[in-house]
Amino acid sequence: MVVLSGKGGTGKTSLVTAFAALADRKVLADCDVDAADLHLILTPRTLQVQEFQGRRRAHIVADRCAGCGACAEHCRFGAIAFDGPGNGAIAKTYRVDPLACEGCGVCLHVCPTQALEFSLGRDGEWYISETRHGPLVHARLDPGGENSGKLVTLVREGARAVAKERDLDLLLVDGSPGIGCPVIASVAGTDLVLGVAEPTLSGQHDLERLAALTAHFRIPMAVCINKADLNPDVASAIERWCQARGIRIVGRIPYDPVFTHAQGQRKSVVEIADGPAAKALRGVWQETRATLEAIR
Amino acid sequence: MRIVFASGKGGTGKTILATNLASVLADQDHSVTYLDCDVEAPNGHIFLKPVITSREAVTIPVPEVDEARCTRCGRCGEFCQSHAIVCLGSAVLTFPELCCGCGGCALVCPEKAIREIPRAIGEVARGASGPIQFVEGRLQIGQPMSPPIIRAVKRHLPRAGIAILDAPPGTSCPMIETVRGADFVLLVAEPTVFGLHDLTLAVDAIRKVGVPHGVAINRVGPGGDGVQRYCAQSNIPILLQIPEDRRIAEIYSRGELAARSFPGFDRWMNDLFGRLRSAVRS
Numbered sequence: 265m266v267v268l269s270g271k272g273g274t275g276k277t278s279l280v281t282a283f284a285a286l287a288d289r290k291v292l293a294d295c296d297v298d299a300a301d302l303h304l305i306l307t308p309r310t311l312q313v314q315e316f317q318g319r320r321r322a323h324i325v326a327d328r329c330a331g332c333g334a335c336a337e338h339c340r341f342g343a344i345a346f347d348g349p350g351n352g353a354i355a356k357t358y359r360v361d362p363l364a365c366e367g368c369g370v371c372l373h374v375c376p377t378q379a380l381e382f383s384l385g386r387d388g389e390w391y392i393s394e395t396r397h398g399p400l401v402h403a404r405l406d407p408g409g410e411n412s413g414k415l416v417t418l419v420r421e422g423a424r425a426v427a428k429e430r431d432l433d434l435l436l437v438d439g440s441p442g443i444g445c446p447v448i449a450s451v452a453g454t455d456l457v458l459g460v461a462e463p464t465l466s467g468q469h470d471l472e473r474l475a476a477l478t479a480h481f482r483i484p485m486a487v488c489i490n491k492a493d494l495n496p497d498v499a500s501a502i503e504r505w506c507q508a509r510g511i512r513i514v515g516r517i518p519y520d521p522v523f524t525h526a527q528g529q530r531k532s533v534v535e536i537a538d539g540p541a542a543k544a545l546r547g548v549w550q551e552t553r554a555t556l557e558a559i560r
Numbered sequence: 561m562r563i564v565f566a567s568g569k570g571g572t573g574k575t576i577l578a579t580n581l582a583s584v585l586a587d588q589d590h591s592v593t594y595l596d597c598d599v600e601a602p603n604g605h606i607f608l609k610p611v612i613t614s615r616e617a618v619t620i621p622v623p624e625v626d627e628a629r630c631t632r633c634g635r636c637g638e639f640c641q642s643h644a645i646v647c648l649g650s651a652v653l654t655f656p657e658l659c660c661g662c663g664g665c666a667l668v669c670p671e672k673a674i675r676e677i678p679r680a681i682g683e684v685a686r687g688a689s690g691p692i693q694f695v696e697g698r699l700q701i702g703q704p705m706s707p708p709i710i711r712a713v714k715r716h717l718p719r720a721g722i723a724i725l726d727a728p729p730g731t732s733c734p735m736i737e738t739v740r741g742a743d744f745v746l747l748v749a750e751p752t753v754f755g756l757h758d759l760t761l762a763v764d765a766i767r768k769v770g771v772p773h774g775v776a777i778n779r780v781g782p783g784g785d786g787v788q789r790y791c792a793q794s795n796i797p798i799l800l801q802i803p804e805d806r807r808i809a810e811i812y813s814r815g816e817l818a819a820r821s822f823p824g825f826d827r828w829m830n831d832l833f834g835r836l837r838s839a840v841r842s
Contacts, residue, residue: 270601272570272729277754298732299568299758320641340662363736363769367641368662405732407764412732413704441570441729442600445704465815466575466603473601473701480702494806495813519806524783527753 265436265456265556266295270470272441274462275490278523280438281305281532282545284397287553290434292395293423294402295416295450297388298409302438305530308393308400316403316418318387318411319367322360324348328379329357335371335380344371363408387411390418392426399426416440416449434556443477451483455559458514458552459487463499471502475511485511486555488548492516514551517544561840562723564597564742566766568758570729572748573778573802574598576812577832578726579607580819584829586691591721594689597738598728599682599697599709606815610694612687618697618712619678620661620705625652629673636665636674657704682709686716693718707737714741731758731765739766743840745773746799746832751783756790763796774839776800776832799835800828 267276267283280302284292294302324335324344331354336344341364348359358379360371372380387409393400401423403415420437427435437454440446451457457478461471471487478485487506492499503513520541526533534542565578575598582594596604623636623645634647644659645652656679666674681703685696697713699706706728717723727738739745745766749759759775766773774797777787781804791798802808808825811818819826 269570271603272601273572273750274570298730298735299570299761301569301754301757304753304757338663338667364740366660366662368660368664369639369641370662370664370667373639373664373667407731407761408736408768409732442706442734443701444600444699444706444734446732447600448702448704462571462813464809464813465606466601466812469603469606470601476701491809494809498813519809521782524752528784530753 265434265458266439266450266454267437267458267460268439268447268474269441269460270443270474271462271467274460274467275523276460277301277438278533279460279488279490279545280436282534283436283549285532285534286546286549287434287436289432290398290436291423291427291432292398292400293419293435293437294400295419295437295446296440297403297412297415297419297446298405298440300402300404302400303402305527305532306395306397306400307530308395310391310393312392314390315386316388316390316415317384318409318414320369320382320384321362321365321367322369322371323381323383324358324360324379325381326351326357328377330354330377331357332376333358334374334376338370338374341366367410388415390415390422392422399430401426413445413449416446420450420452443473447477451481454483456556457483457485459485461487461489461502462491463489463495463502465498468498468502472505475509484559486514486552487511488514488517490517491519494519512555514555515544515548517541517548562717562725562742563836564725564727564739564745565748566727566735566739566745566762567729567748568731568762569750569755572750572755574748575603575607575726576818577748577776578724579604580817580825581829581832582608582692582724583817584819584826585722585833592691593693593695593718593721593723595713595716595723595725596696597710597713597725599699599706599713600728602696602698604726605696607817608689608692608694610687610689612685615683615685617680618682618684618709619680620659620708621663621676622656622659622661622679623654623665623674624677625654626673626675629671631671633670635668635670639664639668660705661708681705684709684712684716706734710734710737731761736765736769739769739771742771744836745771746776746836747773748776748778749787750779751777751785751787756786759787760790763794772839774799778802779804797839799839800832802828
């Protein structure tokens with residue numbers, strides 16, 4: 265199961281930490297690789313670290329650059345500028361901006377003096393860890409690192425391998441906001457997407473885009489409404505919209521400062537409280553588990 | 561002046577600040593363009609309610625193989641780093657959704673058997689919200705690549721006046737694409753454990769791009785002063801602090817501008833603009 269939301273900040277990670285405390289026999293995976301937060305609550309002990317290399321990047325060796333500009337002319341990503349260091353023969357050379365380079369290799373092909381090098385570099389790392397709630401597979405994309413979709417796939421497949429090895433039933437994935445590359449990579453092969461919606465017009469708009477994405481890939485979806493009392497009218501509108509499309513509502517969670525308190529203590533809400541929010545989270549987990557069992 | 565509103569964590573208040581600042585400045589007769597670069601989840605339109613006057617498809621050029629000319633030599637497949645074109649000996653297969661549009665396959669084909677055809681992956685809508693010029697990018701459902709849409713939005717940056725760019729959350733390519741070339745990046749953070757952690761990641765990313773930046777803290781309250789302490793230690797200016805107030809969240813939930821109804825919000829936007837302007841000048 266992958267927990268998603270479209271809009272950021274609706275409570276995906278808070279929900280996943282609660283499920284981590286409540287579910288049995290599971291592996292956890294944090295697929296929000298460019299802003300991973302699950303480890304902040306699960307305080308893992310890392311067992312294995314592996315380097316991640318995203319994609320190749322071009323680099324111009326200034327001494328070999330003749331300044332002809334064929335690379336810049338053919339680069340469709342605006343990644344090559346005429347502002348590199350001089351090399352004795354010419355005062356300025358061409359230079360690749362590594363943050364703009366797509367790693368396509370067209371510049372290498374067109375350079376008449378073979379001035380370009382094309383190599384993989386480090387873009388982050390990923391980990392297999394142990395936590396108080398079971399194994400966790402997670403990652404850290406380097407700032408501005410490339411190809412987060414590929415890193416998400418490594419985390420997802422790494423977690424699947426741990427589940428198989430330890431004979432665990434459930435792979436519980438914390439996803440990223442949006443509906444693009446990392447989200448698409450995280451939902452491959454999943455049985456259920458749980459959408460966490462907040463009752464705001466923005467939350468509703470982005471949940472509808474997420475629902476269109478899950479429909480596009482034919483993945484079953486369920487929805488829970490977080491901070492539900494913030495705007496009960498929008499909460500009801502979201503529920504009606506979901507019901508009309510056969511999307512199961514697995515519960516409402518109230519707007520409650522206990523979420524911030526729990527974060528401060530590096531715990532999930534269900535570990536530190538037994539109030540309305542904790543009760544709602546337990547109910548949401550039971551409904552979600554029932555939904556998963558029905559799919560199986 | 562190009563100002564980007566960004567954040568590592570989602571839902572910290574980028575759109576609230578970006579749309580309210582746009583509205584307050586436009587009321588004072590500044591020339592303002594709002595550009596929604598959060599193309600996976602664009603929400604600025606909910607608050608600015610623009611009248612859209614034009615829509616254009618964003619396309620990337622993808623290969624089409626002329627089977628009659630193709631000799632199955634396989635150069636295209638060897639060249640393609642995205643595995644978007646594969647030669648299997650008896651046939652050439654293309655996977656347009658993986659294609660980044662670099663044009664390399666057509667360039668290396670010795671038979672000139674590949675031509676490029678445009679493929680839509682999203683759209684850019686333009687219009688106006690009163691005096692505010694409005695530009696929005698929108699990624700098509702099921703498409704993975706948002707940076708080409710962001711580049712298409714940024715082609716409509718105004719030559720003069722104030723451009724306010726609403727960035728996607730995170731620290732990877734879409735966020736980097738949005739902040740490149742900005743005069744200033746305002747990182748919107750919330751004072752929670754997650755908020756602080758993701759702020760530090762966003763600062764690392766912005767420093768790599770090398771753009772001046774500062775922080776706005778949203779929902780200042782019981783979450784602690786970790787963000788303030790981090791900013792002081794890292795020499796990052798704090799340009800604005802907005803207190804935690806459920807009423808602001810409720811106004812936001814209805815898709816309304818807080819500067820129109822929440823006492824003091826418009827003054828916060830004015831103060832923010834003054835600090836942004838002096839930060840850009842220095």
